[in-house]
Amino acid sequence: MTLTNLPPSLIPTLSGEYYTDPAVFAQEQERVFEAMWFCVARGSDLAKPGAFRTFQVGRESVLVTRARDGSVRAFFNVCRHRGARLCTEESGEVKRAFQCPYHAWTYGLDGRLVAAPNLTSMPDVDRTAYGLAGVHVREWLGYVWVCLADEPPSFEEEVQGAVVERLGDVESIERYGVGGLSVGRRITYDVRANWKLIVENFMECYHCATIHPELTEVLPEFADGYAAQYYVGHGAEFGEEVRGFTVDGSEGLDRIPGVAEEQDRRYYAITVKPQVFVNLVPDHVIFHRMYPMAADRTVVECDWLYLPHVVESGKDVSRSVELFDRVNRQDFEACERTQPGMSSRLYAGGGVLVPSEHHIGEFHTWLQNKLDVGPAR
Numbered sequence: 001m002t003l004t005n006l007p008p009s010l011i012p013t014l015s016g017e018y019y020t021d022p023a024v025f026a027q028e029q030e031r032v033f034e035a036m037w038f039c040v041a042r043g044s045d046l047a048k049p050g051a052f053r054t055f056q057v058g059r060e061s062v063l064v065t066r067a068r069d070g071s072v073r074a075f076f077n078v079c080r081h082r083g084a085r086l087c088t089e090e091s092g093e094v095k096r097a098f099q100c101p102y103h104a105w106t107y108g109l110d111g112r113l114v115a116a117p118n119l120t121s122m123p124d125v126d127r128t129a130y131g132l133a134g135v136h137v138r139e140w141l142g143y144v145w146v147c148l149a150d151e152p153p154s155f156e157e158e159v160q161g162a163v164v165e166r167l168g169d170v171e172s173i174e175r176y177g178v179g180g181l182s183v184g185r186r187i188t189y190d191v192r193a194n195w196k197l198i199v200e201n202f203m204e205c206y207h208c209a210t211i212h213p214e215l216t217e218v219l220p221e222f223a224d225g226y227a228a229q230y231y232v233g234h235g236a237e238f239g240e241e242v243r244g245f246t247v248d249g250s251e252g253l254d255r256i257p258g259v260a261e262e263q264d265r266r267y268y269a270i271t272v273k274p275q276v277f278v279n280l281v282p283d284h285v286i287f288h289r290m291y292p293m294a295a296d297r298t299v300v301e302c303d304w305l306y307l308p309h310v311v312e313s314g315k316d317v318s319r320s321v322e323l324f325d326r327v328n329r330q331d332f333e334a335c336e337r338t339q340p341g342m343s344s345r346l347y348a349g350g351g352v353l354v355p356s357e358h359h360i361g362e363f364h365t366w367l368q369n370k371l372d373v374g375p376a377r
């Protein structure tokens with residue numbers, strides 16, 4: 001059931017079951033998260049060979065590590081012998097190999113099968129063919145992106161293309177030197193809401209005046225409800241009295257040298273579907289990854305990135321971090337307040353989008369084109 005006979009100012013949203021139905025979530029896992037480029041870790045999380053992290057990507061567990069040659073590798077976290085989960089920890093470090101805790105098949109950091117009980121008596125077992133199954137990996141902006149598809153979509157078109165669509169060109173983000181920045185703070189949020197509510201929230205600023213008093217103080221144009229994501233190439237300008245992108249508008253940290261004059265004193269926001277949000281301000285970059293865990297639960301990992309000397313010198317970044325940490329909490333609280341409504345019978349036909357939210361309708365169409373579950377609009 002969808003809303004019909006809407007006035008021209010309003011267009012329909014997805015119906016409630018898109019946010020609650022496990023069958024919809026299962027298709028999203030398969031056709032979105034396992035099919036697209038999915039950002040997992042910061043390269044510096046895997047500082048040296050043998051450091052690893054594990055992630056849920058769609059329905060799969062993925063093991064990401066750094067090999068001896070310094071390259072990042074990603075594998076299905078599944079033993080090739082009889083399928084035991086190889087690493088059960090979320091992060092850690094091995095010396096030179098991953099050993100399965102079941103029958104001790106042992107894999108090098110490059111995934112090759114290097115040892116197993118009685119392996120020498122099975123000379124016909126190919127060490128590569130029975131090594132860990134790799135998944136595609138790319139590094140960009142200092143982050144590790146994986147793709148579980150056999151034939152991954154073009155990284156340039158899908159990931160970098162999303163930045164170009166928003167900023168006009170890829171140089172506009174490269175000027176921030178995101179790959180060379182250091183993590184000054186990381187906060188992980190466990191949000192009791194469907195991942196799409198978080199995406200939709202990030203795409204609009206109709207809520208800014210209501211729930212983000214600190215943000216609209218710093219970016220006065222946000223009080224009008226038009227998000228920085230609404231116009232191509234537009235960055236919201238800092239208020240006249242504002243000295244930096246901080247919780248009280250006080251001075252920020254050292255400005256990133258590559259940032260162009262026209263990018264100074266401006267805030268840019270980018271959504272890279274399906275699960276990354278990037279925020280650019282002159283002295284730091286805020287980088288969100290969402291990990292959809294269930295139809296009603298999403299873990300969000302957020303990094304605040306600064307020039308390396310700012311982090312190394314121990315400068316106080318707390319006022320800087322606090323601004324977007326508050327914004328995040330305000331946003332996630334709104335998403336959590338919305339999630340229960342998704343299963344209300346009142347929302348079976350969905351809700352409506354006002355003109356400043358109409359671009360969210362494109363996100364809905366994009367998603368529906370990937371799925372063949374859920375009611376027709």
Ligand code: FES
Nearest residue numbers: 079081082100103
């Ligand atoms: S299942 Fe891993 S060694 Fe047997």
Ligand SMILES: [Fe+2]
Nearest residue numbers: 201207212331
């Ligand atoms: Fe918000």
